[in-house]
Amino acid sequence: MVFTQYDIPLANTPDGLVVLDGNDWAEGRATHRGYLNHDVAVAADGNVWLTAFPPPDRTLYRIDIATGQVTWYAVAGADGQGTRNLIPGAMAPRRMGADSIARIDTRTLATKLYRLPIESHPYRVAVDRHRNAWVSMMGDDWLLRLDARTEAWSLYQLPVLNCDNRYVVSDHARDEIWIPCARTSQAIRMQFRTPEQVRALREDPLPPLPPPASSAPRPAGVLPRAAPADPTVTRGVYDMRRVVRPADLTADERAGRKLFYGRRSMCHTQPSGPWIDRTTVRSRGRAFVRDKIARGSADMPGQQHSLSPQQIDQVVAYLETRTPAEQPAAEAGWW
Numbered sequence: 306m307v308f309t310q311y312d313i314p315l316a317n318t319p320d321g322l323v324v325l326d327g328n329d330w331a332e333g334r335a336t337h338r339g340y341l342n343h344d345v346a347v348a349a350d351g352n353v354w355l356t357a358f359p360p361p362d363r364t365l366y367r368i369d370i371a372t373g374q375v376t377w378y379a380v381a382g383a384d385g386q387g388t389r390n391l392i393p394g395a396m397a398p399r400r401m402g403a404d405s406i407a408r409i410d411t412r413t414l415a416t417k418l419y420r421l422p423i424e425s426h427p428y429r430v431a432v433d434r435h436r437n438a439w440v441s442m443m444g445d446d447w448l449l450r451l452d453a454r455t456e457a458w459s460l461y462q463l464p465v466l467n468c469d470n471r472y473v474v475s476d477h478a479r480d481e482i483w484i485p486c487a488r489t490s491q492a493i494r495m496q497f498r499t500p501e502q503v504r505a506l507r508e509d510p511l512p513p514l515p516p517p518a519s520s521a522p523r524p525a526g527v528l529p530r531a532a533p534a535d536p537t538v539t540r541g542v543y544d545m546r547r548v549v550r551p552a553d554l555t556a557d558e559r560a561g562r563k564l565f566y567g568r569r570s571m572c573h574t575q576p577s578g579p580w581i582d583r584t585t586v587r588s589r590g591r592a593f594v595r596d597k598i599a600r601g602s603a604d605m606p607g608q609q610h611s612l613s614p615q616q617i618d619q620v621v622a623y624l625e626t627r628t629p630a631e632q633p634a635a636e637a638g639w640w
Contacts, residue, residue, distance in 0.1 A: 314375070317547060324336050324566035342356075343355075350412075354367050355368070363377040365409075374542065374543070377542075378539065378541070379541075416538050426445070427442060427443075428470075438450070441473040443469060446470070447461065448463060467488050479496075483495070557622045561624070564620050580629075582632070584629055
């Protein structure tokens, strides 16, 4: 078994990578900083595409298997805002109330939006062997299909009430659809009748159901919707040689950086927490900052029993390298 790891950085700098990446088990679990790589799919050309959550701007990543180059793409809606609810598999649709799915040509980046025929919570998209798109609707008991040829929607009512169908999988070999029900401890297998079976049903001696009246009300939630404007796609390429280059720090500063992001970044990196940089150290003094880290306060636990004096000095040394310009306006990955 051979494992190959590919870095998906936050930015085109060494700081765009997580400090503890989980490879050294002696250091403990990987630190969480920024995007979550949520879903992955392999294109026909063999390159790999990933979705990111929650993406304020970059929503797709592509890994070139031949070169290892990572490229990011931002899918923007008609209003110019970065969107996170267009990408199949992203968790954001259930949070954002998405009303569309997007089809992106991986060669040309041409993007087309398809508005859903009902107002619901799309969660996952799967493509069958006929290239039709199946959309699971979390919170409802509907399964939607977008015909690849006619671009028409079909709605399928699931046989289980309150299924909570978040995922959908297409079995290309059998040409079937599978849906797990999160709330009812069931799995639903969706099979399609052959033309012969359909003809046999039509010839069944049982009387056919009466056709629905033309004035019958539309199913609940089904509303005529105007087609949305197709979004634009922004492309960016990382210089991976620069990304993996070690940061320009001393040994003590690098050690302090690892300790800071491994233990304190959750409180001192997100915008709602107190930002700390060289300005803080210079205004309060190294002795004050060192004592605050060791003793803590009513809002911060002290580290005197978990960090040695040398490690505390290393954290202070790293803090002196941080500048106010590095403070993010909105740190991705915090919610």
